[in-house]
Amino acid sequence: MSGRIYWNGTPVPFLPGENAASALLRAGIAGFGRTPTGLPGGVFCAIGQCQGCLVMADGRLTEACLLECREGMRLSPRGGMNE
Amino acid sequence: MNEPVVLVVGAGLAGFSAAAEIAGAGLRVLVVEQAAAPGGAIHRQPLPGIAYPVASAVHRRRWTQVTASVRAQGDRIEIRYGCRFAGLDHEGTALLTGARNALVRPRALVIATGAAERVRPRPGWTLPNVMTAGALQIRTKTLGKAPDGRILLGGSGPLLLAAGAELVKGGNPPVAIIEAGRPFRHVIGSLGLPLPYLREAAGYMATLLRARVPVLTGTEIVRIEKRSGALTLHVESSSGGRTFDGDLIGLHDGIRASDHYAAASSIPVMRAGDCREALGARAALADGRAAGAALVAELTGTVPASAKDSSRIERERRAQRRLARIFGHDGSARLAALPADTVICRCENRTVGDLRALGPVPTDRDLRLHGRFAMGACQGRFCTEWVRALTDPSHAGSPLGAVRLPAHPIAIADLLDAGGIADNPSTGE
Known part of the structure; x- marks a missing residue:
């Protein structure tokens, strides 16, 4: 699947896989x-x-390098959520 | 699939060759791979639908061979991508997270998670767009093209030349390769390398020469600065200092074995490939087979025809030692001269100054409890070597504290999602 994810609300295109x-x-x-x-x-x-490369992805803290993009996935900086 | 008989962690060369060996003896194997595709670091496959101009013919042939041996086993081997191994408890229960959280009870475990990349701490190495050379390789291989922008590679080791050649093939030659050693001075020593090594090195060099990529040897990285949106790399050699401007910097100072999964357990655990001993791709194949054969012998009592190929491993070990000598250089003075505000522990932002403040001979307890070194989320994977080198080189290579599971941070939700092993009838619980 290819499509768009969102970084702080800004659309970012991704390639299949x-x-x-x-x-x-x-x-x-x-x-x-x-x-x-x-x-x-x-x-x-x-x-x-x-x-x-930890980011917040749909409310979960996760490594961006291991996170396969899904259409509409919402990412944001991890902010103060780490601890 | 019912409970797998053997769980293999890692779908690279070592993991796949172990899986094929074990399944060949009639046992069921589950291979889990954290990435979305197989190949590990060296044989990382391109995204679906992307042409692959980056891998060499030798690499492609090797990978085709090992994947065919896995396919030949049919449904005796299940491969789960996007699935991470978080650890094995003392009773032999393994926690898998990622794509599908699960607890499994294999009869044996093979860890084939590959090497760790060594990267020396340097001022500025924590800036965005400064990453490992291996990270650049993975980007180039998965996308079938090199990243955009001016790329600089630096540090030491043959991997820098391989990465540089891949960037050339990927359509964006690096601005320069900065090598701290003087590998080209060791002509006689280089001739002692096995022929495939020489051929591979000659191929990389020819590619780099054709693209006129400068390879500066005997040159060390002093620091990296961010200047008006770009990165400036300061380097130094016996003939003085100079700077390079770039957008992306790949650092690399060698590879080493890496094992953050070593918990004592009631089931047999084998390590295979670079995670056991960093000997490269050729050894990883033989090592995976040997680990697989040893496990089959232990589980079934019969020794497979492919007995342990120790001569192969020994040959690769000699070649790697020779390579290490060829690229060898003493980086201890550079390390000792690092400015106090240089970050050593990337997780907890602990600096050279923080380390020195612990006194001349800090104990491991001081280092961890007061210094917070090796206490961060990466569990000391990237700082331990340099903390040891700066405080007690006689303990180089020994971990800072025991290995703790899970092997990487997990969410409580992962545990809750994993369900209970009692639900699974095949465990009899």
Whole structure:
């Protein structure tokens, strides 16, 4: 399935089978908000090891690099929800 | 599928070759893979419908072979993508999360989760658009084309050359490759490498030369800065310093084995491939088969025809040692000279200064309880090596604290969704 996901309400297109991290990076979105201690969040290892690309996806905190895009999925920076 | 007899974690070379070996003995196998497609890091497959100009012919041949061996086993092997292994408890119950949460009770477990990429801490390495070279490789392989923008690769190791060549094939040659070692000085040493290694390296070099990608050896990354929307990479060699501007930086300082799943359990657990010992793709195939054969022997009492191919593993081990010498360089001075505000622990934002404040010889308890090193969400995967190097190099390689399950953060909802194993009639509970 290809279609659109939403980052902070802004539509971002995705390719069939693409993960959220890849779609966001292709759209020029590299900063995924801030970690709870203030570092910039974003893709680092891309294989689910570093926890750097955590985002809120439909209300759940999850690694964007392992999250397969679904039509209409709503993503946002993790904000203060991590702890 | 009923309860699998063997659970295999990871659908890369080692996991697939182990699965084929085990299923070949008539046992049911469940392979779980966290990504949406198989291949692991090296053989990551492109998204559906995307042409694949990036992989070399050797790589394609190897992958075709191993996937055919998995297919040949028919429904004895089930593969679940988007499914993560969160851990195995002492009674042998495994928690799977992701696509479908479940608790399973296999009779044995194979962990084939691949290598970890080493990345040295440097000022600016936490900036957005600074990632591992492996992350750039995965993007290039899955999309069938290189990411846009000016790309810089830096650190040390043969993977930088491979990644650079893939970016060329993907249509966007890197601006430069910054290599701290001096691999081209070791001509005689390089000739001792097995022929396939030399052929592979020559292929990468030819691709990079054709695209006129500068490869700066004996050159170290000093820091990365963000300047008016772009990234500036400061490098230094014996002939002085210079800078490169780019939009995307891929860092890499080698690979190492990685095991964050090692809990004692009542069932046999085997590790296979780079997660056991980082020996590369050729060894991973043989290692997966060997792990599979050993498990079959343990579960059925019969030793499969394909006995452990230890000569293969030993050959790859020698080749990897030689490669390590060829790319070898002493990075300890650079590490020791890092500015105090350089982040070491990315999860908890702990710096070189925070580490020094713990005194000259901090205990593991100091490091964890007071320093909060290796206490973050990644469980020390990315900081432990550098914390050890800066405080107690004699303990290099030893973990900072015990491995804790789950192997990655999970939501309480994952546990609730997983249901009970008592629901499953085949466990007899």
